[in-house]
Structures are given as structure tokens and as C-alpha cells.
Amino acid sequence: MHSNTNIPLLSSVIQLIKDMAMKLLLVALLALAFAHAVLASDPSPLQDFCVADDSSKVFVNGAVCKNMNDVTADDFYTSGLDKPGNTVNNVRSNVTAVNVNKIPGLNTLGISLARIDFAPNGLNPPHTHPRATEILVVLEGELYVGFVTSNIGQTNRLFTKNLKKGDVFVFPQGLIHFQLNTGKYNAVALAGLSSQNPGVITIAKAVFGSTPPISDDVLAKAFQVDKRLVDRLQAQQWTDNNN
Numbered sequence: 001m002h003s004n005t006n007i008p009l010l011s012s013v014i015q016l017i018k019d020m021a022m023k024l025l026l027v028a029l030l031a032l033a034f035a036h037a038v039l040a041s042d043p044s045p046l047q048d049f050c051v052a053d054d055s056s057k058v059f060v061n062g063a064v065c066k067n068m069n070d071v072t073a074d075d076f077y078t079s080g081l082d083k084p085g086n087t088v089n090n091v092r093s094n095v096t097a098v099n100v101n102k103i104p105g106l107n108t109l110g111i112s113l114a115r116i117d118f119a120p121n122g123l124n125p126p127h128t129h130p131r132a133t134e135i136l137v138v139l140e141g142e143l144y145v146g147f148v149t150s151n152i153g154q155t156n157r158l159f160t161k162n163l164k165k166g167d168v169f170v171f172p173q174g175l176i177h178f179q180l181n182t183g184k185y186n187a188v189a190l191a192g193l194s195s196q197n198p199g200v201i202t203i204a205k206a207v208f209g210s211t212p213p214i215s216d217d218v219l220a221k222a223f224q225v226d227k228r229l230v231d232r233l234q235a236q237q238w239t240d241n242n243n
């Protein structure tokens, strides 16, 4: 009687432990996969450097490494950032990017730089960097800057700041942000970006200036305006102030 009641109990306890172990394993695997997704970024280097080999016909996520023996100091070098970009354009600003396309040595390192010039009233229009957080320092002049959060509940919160020379501001990865010169003179900023190739999506240009154009029906509904206004916006010349 003793064993008759206990053996089924024991086996169901064992089954329970097995089930729990399976569930734990599943949770652990999911956590690992999730952590991997959350931590995903520019590839972390598995060697001192992996200078982009632009002559390679092989496509990988990034660029293949140039032979170490062929690497020189020039692979980590560029110049000319002392010169302002030309701000004679619709938005009166000019972004000079120094990314992996300018410095092949940045490949796999997860970092790049930009110089941003603003004429008085110049605007770096609302845009996002799909692959990078940005940290910006004002070298000259005054800027009104801000970013908007993603849809949190029903709200997109706006964070803004008036910056002067020496001030620093951060634009988190992927969020829409802008910078406006509010001073009387030219302004200059330097920005560090957490990707070798941050990418830029200029909102107005991407939405109203795509090739081919997005259907005006779609945009009229999305922006809750009539199609004529959409057509007018789509007919405009959309400047890309990034170089």
C-alpha cells in the first residue's frame, strides 16, 4: 500500500521536474535570443581592425577586411574637416559625414563623425539615423535642438534644448531629431555617431520625395490633408544636406 501510493506520486513529481526543466531551458534560450537582439549593433571586432577592402567583390554585413599587410596609416585618416560645408541650399545647412565610406579603417568599429554647418536660420531638418545614437557638441554659435520619442501609448514626447558654444546634446538611436541655428551668425557642430555607417532618413524628403513617389492617396490619408496639398509637396525639390 505504501509503495502503491508513492510510485505514481514519485513519477508524477519526476514528470513535473522534467516539465519545469524544459520550461526553464526554453526561457533561458529565449532570454539569450532576446539579449542578442537587444545588444545587436555594428559587429564587434574580432581582430585589431578590419579595414574595408573596397576592391572586393564579396558582399558581407559591412565590408570584408583588407589584408593586414596592405594596411597603412592612410586607411585610418582623412582631412578637410576644418572647411565648412556649403550652406547655400534650401535648408541652409550642410552635413559633412566622416563614415566608413571616407575612412575604410572604421569598418567594424561602430563609430563615425560628422561636421554640421549652419548659416543663420539654417536647419538640419527632422531626420533619423537608423543605426546610430548621436552625441553633438556646439563649436560655434547657437542651436535649438530636439528629438521626439517613438509612439509611447498615444504620445510622442518632444525633448528640446537651446544650446550654445560648448554645450553637448544626445539624440538616441533611431529617433527623429533636428537642429536649427537660432543665432545671428554661422553655427558649427561636431557629432559623434555610434555606427561606421549611421544612415540618414530625412523625414520630409523620404516621405514626399521618394522615387517613385508614394501614392498621394496614401499620403493624403496619412497626413489628413487633401490630395492637392500632397501633390504640391511631392512636386517640390527636396534637398539632401548630407555629404
Ligand SMILES: *[C@@H]1O[C@H](CO)[C@@H](O)[C@H](O)[C@H]1NC(C)=O
Pocket (backbone or CB within 6 Å): 084, 085, 086, 087, 088, 089, 093, 094, 095, 239, 240, 241, 242, 243
Ligand atoms: C555641402 O558642401 C559641400 C562642400 O562644400 C558641397 O560639395 C555640397 O554640394 C554641399 N551640399 C549641399 C546640399 O549644399
